[in-house]
Amino acid sequence: MEKRPVVLVVMDGMGLAETHLGNAVQQAHKPTLDYLYASCPHTRLRAHGLAVGLPTDGDMGNSEVGHNAIGCGQIYSQGAKLVNENIDSGEIFHSKAWKELVAFCKDGHKMHFIGLLSDGNVHSHINHLKALIKQAKAEGIHEVRVHALLDGRDVPDTSALTYVDDIENFMGELNDDTFHACIASGGGRMQITMDRYEADWSMVEKGWRIHVQGEGRKFASATEAIETYRKELGVIDQDLPGFVVAKDGEPVGTIDDGDSVILFNFRGDRAQEISRAFDGDASFDKFDRVKVPNVKFAGMLQYDADLQIPKMYLTEPPKIKYTLTEELCKHGIREYAISETQKYGHVTYFWNGNRSEKFDEDLETYVEIKSDVVPFEQRPWMKSAEITDELCAAIESGKYDFLRTNYPNGDMVGHTGSLTSTIIGVEAVDLGLQRVMESVKKVNGVLLITADHGNADEMYQAPKEGQPLKAKTSHTLNRVPFIVYNAKCKLKTDDNLGLSNIAATVADFLGIEPNEHWNESLLK
Numbered sequence: 001m002e003k004r005p006v007v008l009v010v011m012d013g014m015g016l017a018e019t020h021l022g023n024a025v026q027q028a029h030k031p032t033l034d035y036l037y038a039s040c041p042h043t044r045l046r047a048h049g050l051a052v053g054l055p056t057d058g059d060m061g062n063s064e065v066g067h068n069a070i071g072c073g074q075i076y077s078q079g080a081k082l083v084n085e086n087i088d089s090g091e092i093f094h095s096k097a098w099k100e101l102v103a104f105c106k107d108g109h110k111m112h113f114i115g116l117l118s119d120g121n122v123h124s125h126i127n128h129l130k131a132l133i134k135q136a137k138a139e140g141i142h143e144v145r146v147h148a149l150l151d152g153r154d155v156p157d158t159s160a161l162t163y164v165d166d167i168e169n170f171m172g173e174l175n176d177d178t179f180h181a182c183i184a185s186g187g188g189r190m191q192i193t194m195d196r197y198e199a200d201w202s203m204v205e206k207g208w209r210i211h212v213q214g215e216g217r218k219f220a221s222a223t224e225a226i227e228t229y230r231k232e233l234g235v236i237d238q239d240l241p242g243f244v245v246a247k248d249g250e251p252v253g254t255i256d257d258g259d260s261v262i263l264f265n266f267r268g269d270r271a272q273e274i275s276r277a278f279d280g281d282a283s284f285d286k287f288d289r290v291k292v293p294n295v296k297f298a299g300m301l302q303y304d305a306d307l308q309i310p311k312m313y314l315t316e317p318p319k320i321k322y323t324l325t326e327e328l329c330k331h332g333i334r335e336y337a338i339s340e341t342q343k344y345g346h347v348t349y350f351w352n353g354n355r356s357e358k359f360d361e362d363l364e365t366y367v368e369i370k371s372d373v374v375p376f377e378q379r380p381w382m383k384s385a386e387i388t389d390e391l392c393a394a395i396e397s398g399k400y401d402f403l404r405t406n407y408p409n410g411d412m413v414g415h416t417g418s419l420t421s422t423i424i425g426v427e428a429v430d431l432g433l434q435r436v437m438e439s440v441k442k443v444n445g446v447l448l449i450t451a452d453h454g455n456a457d458e459m460y461q462a463p464k465e466g467q468p469l470k471a472k473t474s475h476t477l478n479r480v481p482f483i484v485y486n487a488k489c490k491l492k493t494d495d496n497l498g499l500s501n502i503a504a505t506v507a508d509f510l511g512i513e514p515n516e517h518w519n520e521s522l523l524k
């Protein structure tokens with residue numbers, strides 16, 4: 001095959017749904033995508049469940065597992081599954097980190113659990129938290145405090161009380177003369193603690209003050225906080241401000257010297273910054289931690305093995321080998337990756353098997369466009385134009401053989417639950433694609449277009465008879481497209497094909513031999 005530049009575009013969160021109702025992708029004015037479907041080879045891929053290493057086919061896809069699969073051409077058991085197995089076998093409680101943390105806080109100190117309180121299974125699962133609390137009691141811990149990040153992004157948008165009630169009932173049954181567990185603080189996941197890719201460290205600072213120092217608006221319970229904020233602000237769970245649970249004016253669970261802290265999220269992007277705040281020495285300068293308690297801190301997983309974030313962890317992360325980048329570097333292929341902050345790590349860190357470091361400084365170029373810190377329903381175009389400017393220039397420069405990008409709009413705007421804004425987000429992507437196509441055509445390259453999972457394709461929850469339609473903020477279980485522009489080819493259409501079949505396809509178009517560990521190419 002003659003050597004031509006290959007460009008891969010991931011349209012984040014733009015899956016394929018049958019229904020038109022609430023389908024922002026279908027409802028958008030998208031002449032470019034319409035043209036591509038009408039005239040170019042295309043197929044459908046699995047982007048959820050077993051096809052991306054999740055426990056069951058009931059698990060929706062997400063960016064981490066999606067970009068891992070695209071970037072390594074294989075299916076690895078992912079965090080959600082590895083933690084399940086580690087807990088089921090009881091091995092987690094023999095880990096060095098668990099033993100050290102238990103021993104550290106046993107006498108008169110507290111064990112804290114910080115994490116996303118839901119069963120979304122994208123970043124965490126409430127069952128994992130329950131198993132850890134139960135074992136903490138069994139091993140003689142007296143005090144447990146939960147710092148509950150409220151979801152509404154991987155689960156229905158106002159479901160926080162379901163999970164708060166669930167965990168409080170669970171802890172209530174364990175509580176007795178020797179053991180006391182309760183919620184100590186919390187807040188919406190898009191307000192505190194769970195920032196990613198350094199988009200907005202002030203979120204993490206807010207979380208630190210609330211969880212560690214007990215500084216924030218005080219309430220008698222998590223339920224009171226949620227109900228009060230909902231009444232006052234009318235916002236959905238992910239946007240609820242931080243709160244501290246207090247009794248007689250005193251926080252019930254600050255994080256103090258001698259305590260142990262477990263971050264029970266398994267997914268890495270939104271877990272790294274708070275981990276760095278706990279693990280960081282005196283040189284930590286992302287915000288003023290005021291006082292750093294002498295605690296032992298562990299993550300559910302290690303979120304970046306090269307950078308050792310965090311130092312202690314309960315579950316070994318998937319060891320993703322034979323990545324596309326590694327293989328392309330071996331062949332001297334010059335790579336270019338670009339996105340805006342919110343998805344920058346998706347096309348670098350997740351893409352390369354959860355590694356932030358480059359394989360080859362000379363061959364790889366990474367570009368980050370700074371994301372705005374605004375509610376994305378107010379700026380649904382996000383940085384699509386700026387990404388496109390840079391990408392088109394890079395394509396036309398002739399300096400790169402393989403270029404990749406992620407347009408975040410379908411996903412980031414989709415998560416807000418606004419159908420109108422998400423339609424505009426999809427239209428912004430469509431415009432970007434049109435410009436990328438022109439550049440690809442100019443250099444006689446090949447353009448591959450796909451998505452990492454659905455989101456914008458279902459903006460309403462399944463309708464219930466007699467009830468008004470409710471916004472849906474989470475990802476979907478739908479297939480995603482794979483389209484080839486400017487290359488004559490035939491694509492396989494088998495039902496079992498998924499994101500892990502893309503790496504070998506990219507290699508085919510670049511004219512190099514796919515790695516033997518990769519799943520088959522999509523080319524017939």
Ligand SMILES: O=C(O)[C@@H](CO)OP(=O)(O)O
Nearest residue numbers: 062063064122153154411
């Ligand atoms: O925002 C996120 O953290 C997830 C949803 O929990 O979305 P994505 O997997 O698309 O990054």
Ligand SMILES: [Mn+2]
Nearest residue numbers: 012013063452
């Ligand atoms: Mn995504």
Ligand SMILES: [Mn+2]
Nearest residue numbers: 013411412415
């Ligand atoms: Mn998403």
